[in-house]
Structure formats: structure tokens, C-alpha cells
Amino acid sequence: MPIATVNPATGETLRTYDTLSPEAVEEKLSLASRTFDTYRTSTFFDRARLLQQAADLLEADAPDIARVMTTEMGKPVAAARAEATKCARTMRWYAQNAQDLLADEHPSDQDVKDSGAARALVRYRPLGVVLAVMPWNFPLWQVVRFAAPALMAGNVGLLKHASNVPQTALYLEDLFRRAGFPEGCFQTLLIGSGAVEGILRDERVAAATLTGSEPAGRSVAAIAGDEVKKTVLELGGSDPYVVMPSADVARAARTAVTARVQNNGQSCIAAKRFIVHEDVFEEFRDAFVAGMRELRVGDPLDEATDVGPLASEQGRKDLEELVDDAVESGATVLCGGQRPKDLADRGWFYEPTVLADVTPEMRIHREETFGPVATLYRVTGLDQAIEVANDTPFGLSSNLWTGDEADIDRFVQDSQAGGVFVNGMTASHPALPFGGAKRSGYGRELAGHGIKEFCNITTVWVGA
Template sequence: MPIATVNPADGQTLKTYDELSAEEIERRIARAAAAFRRYRTTSFAERARLVHRAADLLEEDQQDVARTMTTEMGKPVTQARAEAAKCVKAMRWYADHAEGLLADEHPAGTDVKDSGAVRARVRYRPLGVILAVMPWNFPLWQVIRFAAPAIMAGNVGLLKHASNVPGTALYLEDLFRRAGFPEGCFQTLLIGSGAVEGILRDPRVAAATLTGSEPAGRSVASIAGDEVKKTVLELGGSDPFVVMPSADIEEAAKTAVRARAQNTGQSCIAAKRFIVHTDVYEAFAGRFAAGMRALKVGDPLDESTEVGPLSSEQGRKDLEEIVDDAVRRGATLLCGGHRPEGLAERGWYYSPTVIADITPGMRIHREETFGPVAALYRVPDLEAAVELANDTPFGLSSNLWTRDDAEVDRFVRDIEAGGVYVNGMTASHPAFPFGGVKRSGYGRELSGHGIREFCNITTVWQGA
């Protein structure tokens, strides 16, 4: 079955690709296994040289790869360039820090003697061939934040990217090839989701990482569990954005617009539920709705566009159904809630939307909205805000706006999420661990925690 690049700005098919045959998949797995046997013994200095070279090439390619991402999945081109730049930064960070992050650890001397050892240490060794199943919404960043630490740890990668971004997937394979990595260190597999199980069950594949939907995560986790293989999952999110009376309301509202509309709202870590103290609700709601209404929706290749099309026609339909359900059940539209005139006839656009008066019976209260749609709530105090923030099956990240340190401490203690961002919006950074709890997944990416996820943590005990 062909894999196609369809431009979401106009619905036109740009290019089609053939899926890999079973024989070619076998050749690529064998190539990856052979590459690992050689690559795992390379020095950190050699790996760092190669990753730095890949970062330099990506920096040179920034304009072209940004255009590829934009035409494949609709990301505004300015945001696509920023994504490429973020990948360059992360690659250089891991090239510079991996050796220190994976340095041998030495237990305290007394503990070593108690064990009967003359010497003991903990060593981090690479696991092997890692299968990465990646989504379309950040088609470069999601891959690099896996690949940079995994490759610096001495692993090799097989990428099964989302089927609507094949050009970006092939670019990534070519990037590592041009940087000088040994053949087989990083390969793209142009395959459908049906081929994933066979690859994951192959004994030469050591582990898997997936970023994507909850159903996809459950599927990969169950297969890997049956094979007793390590997985890291980063799944959906319905992040709360809590605003308390002591906050800078003007800044909170401006940031809320960016937090909801980034990547046309198609981000797991985008703030989606805006939970506002009643004392500042009206002031925040007016500013927030005005900011969302003012966003420029248009051609993602236009430098001034802030919100592009959704990645697919089905994605827009799903979003419309959630919004229509809320309105039908009594919610109030503060802005948006429709397809923009003049654009929707050509591509898969949806207007930035703010919905108030949400009740628990509405789909928007329980489901992730993957597009520029915000749910707005009013609460009487922090206790109610935390209770509402936790009333979701997801637990990826969270945001709190306050100048009260006691409120910060209480929120950090009680929120069920993998991250807390105070007076700012959630963003991933190579130095900080990233991941969630509950149905947002498990394991961590980035930082030292991320690079160790795909390592064999080995105790080395030596007697006399």
C-alpha cells in the first residue's frame, strides 16, 4: 500500500512512496544488528564527533527541512524552523554531556566493603537496536529527542515514522548517513502500522519507544510486554493551566494563547484546560479569548501565519465533533467554533476556539482536544483547581500561575503530572526529564534520565 504526502493546506497529494517489502525489512533489521555490534564499542568522543556533524548539517538544512515539515503536516513554517533549531541544540547538548551522564558510578566505600568487594561500580551499557514509533506533530523533534541520547549511549535506531511525514523520515536517515555514521546506525522504515508487531517481536530488536496515541501505546506496550522488552511511552495529554489571583493576569493570558495554539494546538504538552480562580476569571477570560481571536490563520508557508491547517481532514472532523457536543450540551463559545471562511474550502483549517461553562458530561471534559480549542473553567480556590486539574485520565504536564510560594508547594505536592511549570508554559528542554503518569505513559525522555532508559544498568563487583 503506498504511503503518501498530502499537503493539509490544500488537500493535494504531493508524492507517494512504496512500503518496504518483508525482505527489505529483514535486510534492514540485519543491518541494524550488525551495526550495533560494531558501534557499541566506539568511544564517546567518536560518537560526539558524529552527532556534532549531524547537528551542523541540520543547521545548514534548516530552511529546506522546515518547508518539508510544513508541506507534509501543516506546521507554520516559522515554527518548523524553530523545531529544527531546537533539534540542533539537543544534539549538541547530548554530544557534549553524554559521557558525563553515563560515567561509571562508584558506591560509597563502606557499602563496598560490606558487600565483600574490593571494588564495585555501576556501568551503563547500550541495549542494542531500538525501534522508535513516532508521530507527525513534531516530526523532527520527536525523533531527535529519542535518537540523540540513544545513539550517544551506543544504541542504533530503527524509525517507524507516521505515514503522513515520509519525506521528513527519509531526511532523517539521510542526515545521519551524511554525518558519517556507520551503515545501519539509523534507518527509516517506510511501513504501515501492521508491520510494527513483527519488528518488535524480532529477537534482534531490544526495546521500543513510542510517542503517539493511547491506543497505539497500549498496542506496543502489550507486544513488548509479551516479549519482555523495555518500552518508553509518551502518550496523550490534557494539561491544566491554573491561574490564581496573585498572578500577572496580562502575562498569563498572553502565554495561555501561545500554550494552546502552538503547533496549531496539535501538541501533547499544549495547555488544554484553563482553570481560573473566580476573582480573576473575567479579566483572564476576556484577554484570553481576544488573544485567540486575533491569531492569524492561514497558509503555513506564509511567514506571518500563526495557526495553520490541522494535519488531516479526520483530525478536523474529530475536533468539530467534540466542540459541537459541548455546545449542544450548554457550553458557551467565547470565540471560534467554526471553519474559517475562504480557507476551509481548500484545506483542513479550524478557527481558534475558547469554550466556557464546561460540565462533566461533555466530551471535552474527558477527551484530549488535538487542535486550537481551549476549555475554560471557573473555580473558587486552589483546592478546587487541583481537584479539577487531576480529573483527567492524563498526567503529562501542568502549569500554575501564582506569586504565592505556599500555593506552588501545594500544587507541586498534589498535582498528578510529570511536570509543573510555574509562571510559564510547558516546553521540553534537553536538560530536563520529560514524560508523564497515568494514561500519558511511562518512562522519561531527555536529560540523564532519558539517556539511561535504553541502557543496561550493570553492577560490576570485584573480589580480591
């Protein structure tokens, strides 16, 4: 696969890049290893100062890097700016909190005595060089939510970014360099996916994190397992969005539109399956479909655009196949379902779409829809809603809209997902752990859980 910037709004190839030679990869691996030997001994104060400087630079660069992201993968430029500022906030959060999150832990005096020690503690130490294999859909955010905690913990990073966002990948390396991080702390590898195995098997690489597709996750996990190396995986999602009769249905419908089409519908945590109680089904359906129809599809660099193109031609083909399969099997198209006629001659656009009468036999019931397509289900009660919500191989996040505390308790207890969001759409925040269950992956990013994923949790026992 070529490493190139291809504008998804036009299909035009703007820039191409040569992949790194094996010799160049070796140089970067060697540099990363040498840098870790010294960087791991740096203080939290020094790391925080550097990360704060990176945040300052990113905020200043936000308008420019936003346009780069939009040109590379098609997200509306306003959303791209918001992504950049969110990354800066997350850098600051870790700069301010990492030392406390990784502070030594001390057992009680009685437990120390019972262990036979004069003193004992738990210390968090960095693992080393961490390989990050990252996707294109949030080309800054996915990387920063790994890099900020990893660097604050004293690790160093190697980034294998998606091949369609090379300018963003190179920007990230340059950002950390300009912020003053030692050379080799964070390096971008312009390589194809075929080169990942050799790097992950290299003894100088201690661990890996991957955000992406289930097949990619399986591959990285298998290689890392063979090498007995730590991994964190954040894979696909088919998040349910349950609406009960006690909910504010109008607000739930408005939020549902944003929840489905955020990032042009190309988000693992986007709500995809809308499961609505029969008592409020028609009210929700009509408001939701009306909201989807009102969205403006077009040039993602236009500030007025709500939905830009899909990131690739293949991505649109995959989405069309899911929709066509559902329609041929009896699903009803309530809106959308095709390429916009006024944009048919350029780019990889697809209309915001709502499908009803979806059945378990349809591919779209089990597979992730990575684009602005929603499926709508009618249920008779919370029992059936939970059954439909959990009828997926994925378990990243889930949404519930209700005014009933008993509904909340039951849904939190029975939802097979890594997150439950009540009366709001799924979102990520540096203070809250993020990750999934089932085939959505394992491990956690963000919060204290995320920074500890790539630490050697060390027991220190000192005898009398």
C-alpha cells in the first residue's frame, strides 16, 4: 500500500512518500533504545515541562494541522481543530497528574510486618520502547492518548501510523522534537504493514499498542504473544444506543444524529445501532430521520459542512455493500442509502442513512458500519433492548437514555461493554479509562489505568 496523502474529497493524490529502508528502520530502533536508557531516569518535573511545551505548540498549530488532517482523511475542519485542542488538553492533564498516578504505593504497616519485611512498596517503572500502530480516523487523538501517558511514564515511542495520513504522522514526530524531548523519544516510521512484525519481534521493543481493525489486532496480538510482549488493543465497535419511554426523546434524537455521524460516521465509539422502546419509537424515528436529512454533506474544508467524505474509496465500497445486503434482505431505507447526486463525480461521499426493519440475518446486524449509516430497532422493553444491545461480537461502549434509576442500574449491570454512557453520547476524557470487551479489544487507555499499562509494576521488599 503506498504511503500518500490522497484527498478523499477529490480523489487527488497530493503527496507521496518513500517507505523507510531496513537500514533506516534499524537506525531508528537503535536510537530509541539508546534514548530510553537515559530518558527513563528523567524526573516527572522535566517530562511534564516538555509535555506542556508540546501542548502549547499544538494549540498554536491547531488551525494548520487541522487542515492537514482534513485533507488527508476528510473530517470536517471544525472537528479537526477540536481534535487538536483536545490533544493539547490531554497532554496538560498528564503533565499535571502523572507523578501522582505513578506514586509509590505503600501497604499497611501490618501487611508489611506480616510479609516479614522492614519496609515494602510498589513502584511503577517504564517498560521501554513501545510500538504504536495507529489508525487514520483520529490521526492526532489516537496517537496522543498513547504518547502522553507513555512519555510521562518514562517510555519512548515508535509510531507506525496509517498509510493515508503520513503528513500528520510526520508532524507528530516534529512536534515532540520542537517541544524539546530528547532525540529518539518519539519517532515516526513510514513503513508498510508488512514491516510491523519484524519491528515487534525486535528485542529492543518492549510492548505494543494498536488501535484499528479486528484483523490487525489479531495479527499484532499473535506476534506479541509469541514474543511474550505486553499489548493493548482497541478494536472495532458497534455501539448500541437505547432509548426508553422515560427519556427526553427529543434530546435523545438530536444527540443521536451527532453520535452517529461524528467524524463522518467513522468512529469506533460512534453509536451505530439505535434500539428504541415501542412506546416512543415513532417519535424518536421521525425526529432522528429528520435530523439526519438536514445534515449538510460536502467539502470538509467548508466550515458549514456537517459530513465530509469517507476516508477511502474502499471504505465507501465496504459501506455500500453492507447497506445493499440489508436492503436486498428486506431492510427499509428511511433516508439516504446512496451517493449524493451533486457529489457523484468527485470524492468518496455517502449520504447520512437510516435503515429500519433490520434482522439478525443481515450482515449489517453483526458487522461494524464505518460511515454515516444507522440501523433502527423497535423493542418491547428493557430486557429485549439489552438482548439486542449485546447481540454483537463487539463491546466497546454503550448508551442508555432513560429517567428511571432502575433502568440505569440494570443496564450498567448487564451491558457487555467497556463503557456505559447514560443520557449522553459516548466520549473520551483523559480522566476516564477507555477500552472495550469482547472483540473490541483489551487493556485500557487514558486515566491512571492507561498510564500504568506500559509500566513494570515492581514489588520492592526490604528485609530487616
